Amino acid sequence: MRVCHAPEAVAVLEIAKPAVEFKGVRKVFQSRSGPLEVLRDFSLTVGEGEFLAVVGPSGSGKSTVLNLLAGLDAPDEGVITCNSRFVDGVNTDVGYLTQHDSLLPWRTVEENVAVPLEIRGVPIAERRERVGAMIAGVGLKGFERHYPSQLSGGMRKRAMLARTLIYDPATLLMDEPFGPLDAQLKLVLQAELMRLWSESRKTVIFVTHDIVEAITLADRVVVLSPRPSRVKLGERIAIGRPRSVHDVRFAPAFEDHYRRLWGAIEADIGRPQHDHQ
Ligand SMILES: Nc1ncnc2c1ncn2[C@@H]1O[C@H](COP(=O)(O)OP(=O)(O)OP(=O)(O)O)[C@@H](O)[C@H]1O
Incomplete structure (x- = not known):
């Protein structure tokens, strides 16, 4: 990955080498009320060493994306690669921190x-x-x-x-790791995660419902659409590093990022997800 410094000292990340790729992925679960199409023509590329945050409506398939990449589940269509290898079984290249204890x-x-x-x-x-x-x-x-x-x-x-x-592991998958914690503890753990990440620069895919957390931590935030999901917005975070978890929200770019991300999420709140194929 090449990091170039723009005049305002903001690190602009260019994806030189993809670590993770989803291409045209479709995932359908069989539920009691029939087939549930969670992902359709889902494509996403994550660069080596990139910190990517994923936000989106509840049930849009964020955990499904991580499970597919970890090889705990298989896509119905499309291709997933991780560090230049096809994921077609349990993926030992990833470390997976799930929501559950x-x-x-x-x-x-x-x-x-x-x-x-x-x-x-x-x-x-x-x-x-x-x-x-x-x-x-x-x-x-x-x-x-x-x-x-x-x-x-x-x-x-x-x-x-x-x-x-x-x-x-070369790639770290984190599914709402700090979700249920109180606000202060969340900040402490976010700061520690940033410290650990800046030392190792692993590729991270971090699922969260918290837009502030996403902007605080990530190089890029993607917003998923309601089901069947695709990436509806990709927002590169123009806030330099190192970042302070306390000061990020006062960065000049923060408000614009927040407004765009919230706008994309708000548009889908309460909108029914389409479960019929
Ligand atoms: N193994 C499964 N069998 C049937 N349905 C499933 C299975 N796994 C997930 N689903 C359904 O697929 C949809 C997407 O689930 P997923 O957990 O990926 O969403 P999510 O975006 O992570 O949700 P949340 O934000 O609430 O954690 C949900 O409706 C869920 O009930």
Whole structure:
């Protein structure tokens, strides 16, 4: 990825090498009331090292997009590639932080974080070292031996983030990771995510309902249409980095971004989604 600096010191990102591509993807689920077409002719390209946020109406298929990329589900039509490989089964190139609390309750923080390394057969000494460093990196030092039930919601999110990052996936999928947290904690975790991302520059696809969060974190925000979904707007965020989660909303470009994104979302609120094919 090439980063050129415009006169106003805003980093303009040009997608030099795509990390993720959806081309003409269609996804239909079979529901009790018949087929549910969630994605139709859905196309999206994400550049290597890009932080992309995805917003859109509830039920428009945001999680479906992540599940398809993770290879947990298969498209009915179209092609998905990740790091130049077709996704046609479980995609081990991605780390996936889902909405749900997925820590194993019978394992301590360090035992939870170690799971991906155990699966990959990483030797125990290396495992200990990497787990310790990662736990410190997400601010959980001192809580290694705690069980999930002994942690706050924010600490559990940190532990899940550590477990997702531990095997150093090239691409990170995050599905409303901070959704249920209170506003202050959300800001703290957003700041930490930005710090971790700026150190590693992984490709990130981050699903959220929060437009401010999307503008704060992302290089580009895409808005999905109601079902059957496509990308209806792509907004490149013209706010320089490093960004402060507290100051982003005072950046000159913030208001215009917010207005355009909200306009695209507002137009679809209450609009019925078309489920008949
Ligand atoms: N495995 C499945 N079987 C049947 N229907 C499904 C399945 N997975 C998702 N759906 C339906 O597909 C639609 C899109 O779901 P998805 O979770 O991708 O939307 P979303 O945009 O992430 O929603 P939200 O913002 O509410 O989290 C929804 O109507 C959902 O009920």
